Amino acid sequence: MKVVRSLPVLLLAWSAAFAAVATSRVNATLHYTGPAAVLSASDIALHAYNVVNYDLHMDWYDALSGKAHGFSGKMEVSFVPSLSNPLDSIHLDCNPAYLHVDSVFSGVARLGTSLSGEKLTIFLSAPLIGIDTGTVVIYYHETDPGIAPAPDSLQRGFYLYYAGENTVGPNSTEVPATVAYTMSEPSDARDWMPCYDKPSDKALCEISVRVPDGYTAASNGLLVGDVNNGDGSVTFSWKESYPVATYLMCATAAHYALIQKNANIGGRQIPVQYYVYPQDSLQAVDGSGCNIDSVISMIKFYSSIYGPYPFEKYGMTGVEPFQYGGMEHQTITTLNRSDEFNRRDVAHELAHQWWGDMVTLGTWKDIWLNEGFATYSEAMQLQHDSQRDFENEMDFYASQFFVEDSTQLRYAIYAPPPGYIFGLAEYYKAAWVLNMLRNIVGDSTYFSVMRRYRADYQYRNAVTADFVNVADTVTHSDMSWFFDEWIFDAGYPVYTKSFEQDGDSLALTIRQTQSNAPVFRMPMEVGVWSGGRMTLETVLDSLQSQTFSIYFPARVDSVILDPNNEILARYPGQSLTSVGQVNVAPATYALLQNYPNPFNDRTEVVYRLPESGMVSLELYDILGQRIETLVNSFQTSGTHTVALSGAALASGVYLCRLVAPGGRLTTKLVLEK
Ligand SMILES: [Zn+2]
Structure with missing residues (x-):
């Protein structure tokens, strides 16, 4: 399911002509020949x-x-x-x-x-x-x-x-x-x-x-x-x-x-x-954004990484109104009409056909096996076309999870508390858990894990322990340390660092300063800057405060933790740009759905700019009256977050309009008091 809309659809092509509409009929044939209802050994929901x-x-x-x-x-x-x-x-x-x-x-x-x-x-x-x-x-x-x-x-x-x-x-x-x-x-x-x-x-x-x-x-x-x-x-x-x-x-x-x-x-x-x-219908035939051919490309991509599409057909119905972005009904996804040509939403629900529908969670405590997998697959569709879009997407997931974690409840991914079964940790943090697993074990092992997980549980149910067991089996190691801290415990690491150089020895101290969260054990890349060049080292950080001795004969100018952004963590005070790295600009510009939405006293609007320029961000009421100017200034390319207070506003629907070099985008906000 897609609870949070990621991007507003800007244009729904309208045309009375829909000559290209096909009405061919498909005949039913049986493909699945196994038992109708198979419970995995770990399924705890036995009944009579x-x-x-x-x-x-x-x-x-x-x-x-x-x-x-x-x-x-x-x-x-x-x-x-x-x-x-x-x-x-x-x-x-x-x-x-x-x-x-x-x-x-x-x-x-x-x-x-x-x-x-x-x-x-x-x-x-x-x-x-x-x-x-x-x-x-x-x-x-x-x-x-x-x-x-x-x-x-x-x-x-x-x-x-x-x-x-x-x-x-x-x-x-x-x-x-x-x-x-x-x-x-x-x-x-x-x-x-x-x-x-x-x-x-x-x-x-x-x-x-x-x-x-x-x-x-x-x-x-x-x-x-x-x-x-x-x-x-x-x-x-x-x-x-x-x-x-x-x-x-x-x-x-x-x-x-x-x-x-x-x-x-x-x-x-x-x-x-x-x-x-x-x-x-013309939009579905050949519209920009997402059309029937893009859906076929997505099916081929997922089939290439997760094994063949698992069912007899894949259909999508657009409906309006709909309280959600989309819902992955088996072989027939329901999409909010405003999201039916949104690549992210379409990719997300399609991925559920593998993760959620073919392999179904055993209990609602295992919801991340559905949502984390679909969300990470959504990012991987972007990666298929552009590594930069993928990185921006993962940054976005992290920022959204951090907002939830800091403004609402901190909870473990496994067995979310009431009200958080579709919380952002189940989507965005869980997507990051898969990304970190992939970074730790490498692509070929990661996709072996996914294919083995499919082979063992297809058309059945799996619980979290089943996935952990598959990861252990395929990696020939005990991965429980990783899942314990990221899935069964809450929070994320917050790292600070200091370093001293004594001759050719660099003493790097990494501290974990998070509270209400475990001390994390993670392999971490460290970028050592010297004379305008960065050298990568890898350390295994596992203590609240840990000092690593690194042989480094040249004079060290600065040290960057996790320069490739492989860990879901915060690094207070660390700036990548300050040491000469080029801040990577996003390829496209976007105005994302505010979060939370509906909101009460406070919400955040996030947008991305592919290039620098004059930017205005204004709030309008539903009648088109300008209520407030949130931004009106020159801004650099990249991702920007603006907080909006609802204190002085009446309940209702508001429009937030971004005007930046290259176009205009609008998103809808709902204030509930
Ligand atoms: Zn979903």
């Missing part, structure tokens, strides 16, 4: 049965045509006992605030049920033993909230918006097109379908949705049918042939244009699909 298949039929006709705001559903769950004792009942997650169960059957037998909290217990007519497969059919309906669009606070799991209506909430906007979709991560699948809602019980799924003529319903896997019912409705049926976690199941329906091309991945043709509003 494993789900084998979900067969879900939803009727969204009335909802999309404005006759009702809920929907009716029929869910067929197939399962096998996972324990040796007879299974006489099963528990499913089913949130009664949103779902009403009408009846439950097994064959023709109506089954007894009871509901306690969000647990629906179904009493089987006869106990199941061993390898027997049981099947129950649940008829249910999604409660009609009575209004649409309902306020965001009343919508969960299933979202419905009508064209021309204004959304209710702090970011009220006019809905451009009628759309219905599901969104579940982490635990909202139970709000739109009865299921065993834990990521560790992956199953196959089939989802069909009845919609009015003219609508397209997209879902997981391949399209196996689109039947015209002859009554003004069409039923789209989709089948996912690889195990999928419930939070990755989804359905989305709107008046979509489909742009489709095949990606040739190792001789296999993978359909790649953009479902977009018709006015966005």
Whole structure:
């Protein structure tokens, strides 16, 4: 999932012409031949049965045509006992605030049920033993909230918006097109379908949705049918042939244009699909930024470093409004329409198909195995084109993590506290952990770790200890010191240094001054400057204060710690430019989403300038009235951060506009008091 938007999309090409839209149809074929639901040995979420298949039929006709705001559903769950004792009942997650169960059957037998909290217990007519497969059919309906669009606070799991209506909430906007979709991560699948809602019980799924003529319903896997019912409705049926976690199941329906091309991945043709509003279709075909061909390039790149794309197709649906940047539903990512042509967001969600969808976290404590991996993959897409863009991106991740760490809570990546499951440490610090691992073990070993991790856990679940074990195995060493300090403990190192030279001996003392964090053990590059040249040395720093003797016969002018920025750390007082290094300017200029957003008393706006010049940064209200000038001066190229106080401002939406040599950029800020 992408919670934080990285870059605003500046231009959505609009055209009524969408002749290039392809409507070719794909036929379902089975690729995955292994068991449907495999739990890894380290999976701790065992329960009395494993789900084998979900067969879900939803009727969204009335909802999309404005006759009702809920929907009716029929869910067929197939399962096998996972324990040796007879299974006489099963528990499913089913949130009664949103779902009403009408009846439950097994064959023709109506089954007894009871509901306690969000647990629906179904009493089987006869106990199941061993390898027997049981099947129950649940008829249910999604409660009609009575209004649409309902306020965001009343919508969960299933979202419905009508064209021309204004959304209710702090970011009220006019809905451009009628759309219905599901969104579940982490635990909202139970709000739109009865299921065993834990990521560790992956199953196959089939989802069909009845919609009015003219609508397209997209879902997981391949399209196996689109039947015209002859009554003004069409039923789209989709089948996912690889195990999928419930939070990755989804359905989305709107008046979509489909742009489709095949990606040739190792001789296999993978359909790649953009479902977009018709006015966005030219952008999807050949727009700048990101289009269908860029997505195919990204799939090829990830396939080259992580092994072939793991599923039968890759589709993306654009929706508006959407509370997130994107969500990596298996084979059918949901993208916020404002981010659907944003390279970073598209790359992030695509990477999740490997890390999150193919290898799925075992528990929500392991969220970094999803988000850190996807975020680092996002940076690697940039690196594929430009090392400088990659370095800028990693700098940005570090700066954003430092802001969270210093203004909010310091917490360990593993098992984040409540409210921080999608915290920035899980994205940005975790991406840095992978970058540091890669720097320590080297590229070839790092990618061996990733491929081995895939081989051992593909189509299954993994927990953090599984990844650590793979790293140990591939590196033939005990890497627990590294994961202990970076994943299981909080914070980051803050280094200071001093040095003395005695003849040809340089005594370099490195101190770690961080509090509320461990003393870090890290190999560190040290740049020794002498006569305008820098010589690199490597030390293994592991103590709060440690002195290294380095043979250095020439006169030392200065010493720089970690000159290539390989450690997620701070170096107070250290300036790279002061010793003659050229400060590397970013290649492109950018105005990043402020953080935090929405904000209350304070937020920070970050922007990058590829060249020096006169810069103005101004705050406007939503009516276009200038509220405040934040910057109006000559600035050098590089990354700049400006703090903004909300103390004197009223709640609402504000626009922040950057005017710099080369163009203008605008981002939207939300102040909530
Ligand atoms: Zn994500």
